Structure formats: structure tokens, C-alpha cells
Amino acid sequence: MDVVSSNLNSVEVLPVTADGVKTCWTWGKIKVANEKSLLTAKQVSDGTWRVFRKDYLEKIDGSIATTLPKSLWVEKEMNNDYGRRSLQELLGDSIVEFPKSPFLINKIVEVGMGKDGLVLDFFAGSGTTAHAVLDFNKQDGGNRKFILVQLPEPTDRTDYPTIADITKERVRRVIKKLNDEDGNGKSQDRGFRVFKLAESNFTPWDGSIDQSPEALSRQMEMHIEHVRQGRTDEDILYEILLKSGFPLSIPVETLQVDGKTVYSISDGIMLVCLDRNLSMPSVQAIVDRLPERVVFLDEGFAGNDALKVNAKEACKLKNIVFKVV
Known part of the structure; x- marks a missing residue:
């Protein structure tokens, strides 16, 4: 019925x-x-x-159910006193006047993301967000990542001249503390990288200048060595990675190939050689590793056009994308 x-x-x-x-x-x-x-x-x-x-302890997707978070968090661990205490335990000094409590950020992370989430903190301060994420990953075996942004605001201190210096040192010490707690056991990947915003490592071509032969000649002379003075190979490498579409967190391994330093990106998908003195044997040794693409520094060919053409042809024979910067 x-x-x-x-x-x-x-x-x-x-x-x-x-x-x-x-x-x-x-x-x-x-x-x-x-x-x-x-x-x-x-x-x-x-x-x-x-x-x-x-309510069931285990959800349909296999995850563990949790209670709904309260609207008002008044637990004593959430206040700034705990934030100051945790910073003092790490650095021996509170340094920052009102640091957030790691318990507070831990709670926000717990409510707002899963085990593989990404946290972006545009006002990193003393690095509480990184502290909380690293701690929480240890607690539940998560693989959460964080991006911290902090201006180098002066502190008038000699040990930590800027707020950014405090941020970096706190992250280093939290990682050391957690690694020490792990001892000889299997530890999580807790590495981090620090980048500073700067202009390009390469001098750009100025298309707005006077197009007279004299002005063009001067600019062409400037581009004979187009890498800006004082830039390291790592500076150049990470600009290449960004312009190639890779994230800054991509795994990078340093290799020695025929006496040349070569950067292997994501298990050899791309190989980058920034050596200033290339030869055909070294180029061929790099090509024989069969990456999807290979990047050389133009300065490495030292004006030897025949060497550059041969390098390009060696890549073409093995269907490898050839790039010179």
C-alpha cells in the first residue's frame, strides 16, 4: 500500500x-x-x-566525526599569555609584545582544514602559525603546509634586527625541537624555504628607450652579461622555476654531472645547469639523463654559437625541450 x-x-x-x-x-x-x-x-x-x-564516530568517507566548534573560545590556553610563554620557551625572550597562542591557531587549523591543507598567513609576526601547523602535524600525522609573509620591519635589536628574523628563527627552533623529540625514529618532512621579494635576476630589455643606433648599441652592450651583479645561482634557479610554472616547494636535488653542478627538478623532469664554462661532453652528459626539458645559462656558451647549436640539436634528437636564459 x-x-x-x-x-x-x-x-x-x-x-x-x-x-x-x-x-x-x-x-x-x-x-x-x-x-x-x-x-x-x-x-x-x-x-x-x-x-x-x-552521530557516528566514523563517517561514511572513513574520517572520524568531531563535535561542532563553539562560537566562543574562552579556554585559558587561547590567551596571549600562553603565546608569550611559548615564544619565550623557544627564544629565551618574549620579544613580541602580544604574540598569538599556538593553541588558538591550532584550533583554527583543526576547524578549517584537513590533513593536507595549505595555510597562508599574510601577517606572520613571530611565526605562531608555522609553530601551530608543525605541532598539529606531529599530533595527527598530517601533511599540512604553510606560507608565511612578513615585512622586514625593524625591531631595534641586534640579535633579531627585523620581525622577519624572529619569524625565521622561531620556525627553525620549532623544527629542531620536534625533530629532537622524534629522536632516531621516523620524522616528518619539516623543511622550509625562505624567499625575499626582489627585482628580476635578469636585466630586462627596455623597449621605451630612444631607438637611435647609439642608444640601441648601449643597451645591447648591457645585455652581453644580462644577469644582475651579486645574484647567486640559487637566485637564478628559483626565478627559472617560477617562470617555468613550478611551485617554490618543488623538490630540487643538486647533482654533479661531468664536473658541472646540475639542479634536478622533481626527480629529473627538468635539469638546470648554470655553469659559466660549458663544453659539448658536459652538455651531452646532461642530455643523456633524458629530462623533459633542460635549461642552460647563455653565458655558459661564452659566445660559442657552434656549441649552442650542437647543444640544441642534441636535445632535439632526444625530444628534449632546450632553453637558454
Whole structure:
């Protein structure tokens, strides 16, 4: 027999609070009809009956259910005193006047993301966010990552001249502390990289200058050595990675190939050689590793056009993308 739902002979019943106030249901009729197996009724202490939703420790997707977070967090661990204490334990000095508590950020991370999330903190300060994420990963075996951004604001201190110096040192010490706690056991990957915003490592071609032969000649002379003075190979490498579409967190391994330093990106997908004195044997040794693409510094060919053409052809024979910067 089919049962047809209708309002005929229906009586509206509203939930009533302990002080007699009628409230409303959180589920509608359709949801109740579809998910009534999740509902149960229990008699409470005042003798009345109330409807409850069943909660299971393990969800359908296999994750563990948690209680809903409170709207107001007033636990003592959330206050700045705990933030100051945790910073003092690491650096021997509170340094920052009102540091956030790692417990507070830990709670936010717990509520807001899973085990593989990415946290972005645009006002890193003393590095509480990194501290909390690293601690939480240790607690539940997570693989959360963080990006911290902090301007080098001066502190008038000699040990930590800028706020950014405090941030970096705190992250280093948290990682050391957690690694020491792990001892000889298997530890998590807790590495981090520090980058500073700067202009390009390469002198750009200025298309707005006077197009006279003299002006063009001067600019061409400037581009004979187009890498800016004082830039390291690592500076150049990470600009190449960004312009090639790789994230800054990509695994990079340093290799020695035929006496040349070669950077292997993500297990050899791309090889980068910034050596200033290339030869065909060294180029061929790099090509024989069969990366998807290879990058050389133009300065490495020292104006030897024949060597550059041969290097390009060697890559072409093995379907490798050849790039010179």
C-alpha cells in the first residue's frame, strides 16, 4: 500500500525549550522522510520526549566525526599569555609584545582544514602559525603546509634586527625541537624555504628607450652579461622555476654531472645547469639523463654559437625541450 503524504489530519508540533519557549525544527519534512534513520527520540530528565540526530564516530568517507566548534573560545590556553610563554620557551625572550597562542591557531587549523591543507598567513609576526601547523602535524600525522609573509620591519635589536628574523628563527627552533623529540625514529618532512621579494635576476630589455643606433648599441652592450651583479645561482634557479610554472616547494636535488653542478627538478623532469664554462661532453652528459626539458645559462656558451647549436640539436634528437636564459 502506498502512503501519500498530505496535511490532512496533521498537527503541527514545535520543539519546546526547558523554559517553555516554542522554537523551530532544523530539518524539513522532505529531509526527515529521506533521512529518518538518522533520527531517534529519547525521554529527557523532565519527562518530556526530544528528537535527536544520531552521530557516528566514523563517517561514511572513513574520517572520524568531531563535535561542532563553539562560537566562543574562552579556554585559558587561547590567551596571549600562553603565546608569550611559548615564544619565550623557544627564544629565551618574549620579544613580541602580544604574540598569538599556538593553541588558538591550532584550533583554527583543526576547524578549517584537513590533513593536507595549505595555510597562508599574510601577517606572520613571530611565526605562531608555522609553530601551530608543525605541532598539529606531529599530533595527527598530517601533511599540512604553510606560507608565511612578513615585512622586514625593524625591531631595534641586534640579535633579531627585523620581525622577519624572529619569524625565521622561531620556525627553525620549532623544527629542531620536534625533530629532537622524534629522536632516531621516523620524522616528518619539516623543511622550509625562505624567499625575499626582489627585482628580476635578469636585466630586462627596455623597449621605451630612444631607438637611435647609439642608444640601441648601449643597451645591447648591457645585455652581453644580462644577469644582475651579486645574484647567486640559487637566485637564478628559483626565478627559472617560477617562470617555468613550478611551485617554490618543488623538490630540487643538486647533482654533479661531468664536473658541472646540475639542479634536478622533481626527480629529473627538468635539469638546470648554470655553469659559466660549458663544453659539448658536459652538455651531452646532461642530455643523456633524458629530462623533459633542460635549461642552460647563455653565458655558459661564452659566445660559442657552434656549441649552442650542437647543444640544441642534441636535445632535439632526444625530444628534449632546450632553453637558454
